[in-house]
Amino acid sequence: MSQANPVHSLANVAAAHSASKGDHHIAGTGIEAKNIHAWFGDKHVIDDVSIDFFPGTVTALIGPSGCGKSTFIRILNRMHEFIPTAAMAGEVLLEGKDIYQSGTDVTKIRLGIGMVFQKPNPFPSMTIKENVLSGLKLAQLKVSNQSELLESCLVRAGLWNEVKDRLNEYGGALSGGQQQRLCIARSLAVSPQVLLMDEPCSALDPGSTLRIEETIRELSASMTIIIVTHNMQQAARVSDRTGFFLSDGGPGRLIECSSTSEIFSNPKDKRTEDYVTGRFG
Amino acid sequence: MSTVTIPRPSKPWGVNFKQAIPDVVAAFATLLITYAIVAYTPLKGKLAFVIVLFLVAVIASAAISGIRRDRKAALNSISTVMIYVAGMFVIFPLGSILYEIIRRGIGGLSLGMFSTDMAVTASDAPLSEGGLIHAVVGTFYIVIIASLISVPIGILTALYLTEIKGKAAGTIRFFVQAMSGIPSIVAGLFIYAVWMIALGNQYSAAAGAMALAILMIPTVARTSEEVLKLIPSDLREAGLAMGGTQWRTVAMIVIPAAQSGLITAVILGVARVAGETAPLLLTMGGADALNLNPFAGNSSAIPFYVWKNFLLGTETAIDRAWSGVLVLMIIVLFFFSLTRFLSGRKGRF
Known part of the structure; x- marks a missing residue:
């Protein structure tokens, strides 16, 4: 066959990427979702999803729209409960403790599990500097050296060189890609153990996307990252493990979750193969 | 080349x-x-x-x-x-x-009118005599006191409706809307009946301000609610996702983002009450002399001064009334420009 096989090309990317990473140093805390169900009103949207997110890895969640990926990651930092009709079942274990246990300090949980949203949303009334440091004020944390933290967060988010001379300008004056990296820097300031990213690049151009992917790779050395993406290449480039969600009209289910090279080269389920090769979805 | x-x-x-x-x-x-x-x-x-x-x-x-x-x-x-x-x-x-x-x-406009009152000036005295300092001071008092009462209540009500979305939200929204339809004279009568007759207080600028606050609260609350609804929920979620409590998220992110709109709400509230006359007739008693104590004693306000002078009907009194209207307009314009200036320096949305 002379026709290039899309499965193989993506699989090569994924394989090359894991090889380059080698046996990287494992750091941070993992998070484990056990038998998660979710409802909006009477509508069952997630059916029995269990995933163990290992410390220091990047896990990509892929799947067509409406299969519950975003709802799932919002369950991981207790943002699900802000929707009035929402309900859920199951456990989310962070450092072995269920974050849904009664008596849990929710703000502390969210402090440990940062989130980057689909649309860049820097706080409009704050400057770049204030945006990065806003988490400290929100959570009432004290830091001895603010300017050092400011610089290190912006450096890690890959934004420092572009904004170091304009830290007192408003965040809204940046381009979309820069705003998104500002949002990443903002979530880094409170040093989360886990970072959730809900399609962080869907509103960005390829250059900014690449920049953010580099950032994700660098961050994964020190934290556990979970990224929802519609971009298969992105999942292959950036993640160590991939989970495939699918809904057959009913609630979304996890079809399979394993190493990214496995998902792209040798998926166990026919539906996964069809999806990652672009035959549907 | x-x-x-x-x-x-x-x-x-x-x-x-x-x-x-x-x-x-x-x-x-x-x-x-x-x-x-x-x-x-x-x-x-x-x-x-x-x-x-x-x-x-x-x-x-x-x-x-x-x-x-x-x-x-x-x-x-x-x-x-x-x-x-x-x-x-x-x-x-x-x-x-x-x-x-x-x-x-x-x-009738002259600098002298801002330094004297009408205590010893007859209604048909020439315009060079007398002034409306008592009314200007009264208007400042009532606008400031009414704002101090109604701005916090109005904005907190709006926050309850948009941020907390409590069980009583529907009822409160209904009552706020009903309240914005209250005729101003009824607000005056209410303060007159409760504050003055039942509780035995005398005429004062503060009593007038309370009546105006009743009229101002629904305007501030409803406008603030509309403004707060425009703040994208993304911003609230971002604040909460970073470990902020709801109160800190609202105070640090939502309110600053809505700042200029909230200022507009306050301006609309002041505009609603600055020219009110009817409730003041019942609660401030009216005075021709300057009363610097806002909490006791008859006092005047510019709309009151205008009303009184039109009623007197002499040629100079009517001239005084017209310059009173002009002064009121200038003061309201001054208030608006000041708030716009103060709010324009920081915060944008």
């Missing part, structure tokens, strides 16, 4: 002089035709002139666009003329009120 010629910047979408000629001619023709119709037909007077001008303008503009292009263009220009006319209907009364106030009020 090739020379690159940079084209001159132009605005091809604009109307150039040549194209504008037919429009200018048409406008003059419209005026002439209208003048002719009014002059040679039984239609007479300014009102007839305005109505005929409107009709001729609609027909002329529709005809011109229709000939130049097509039916769609004709309909478009008819609606354009209608919108211009509607705009003028709004601006014309405003402009004529402003003009009239300035024309009749400017004569």
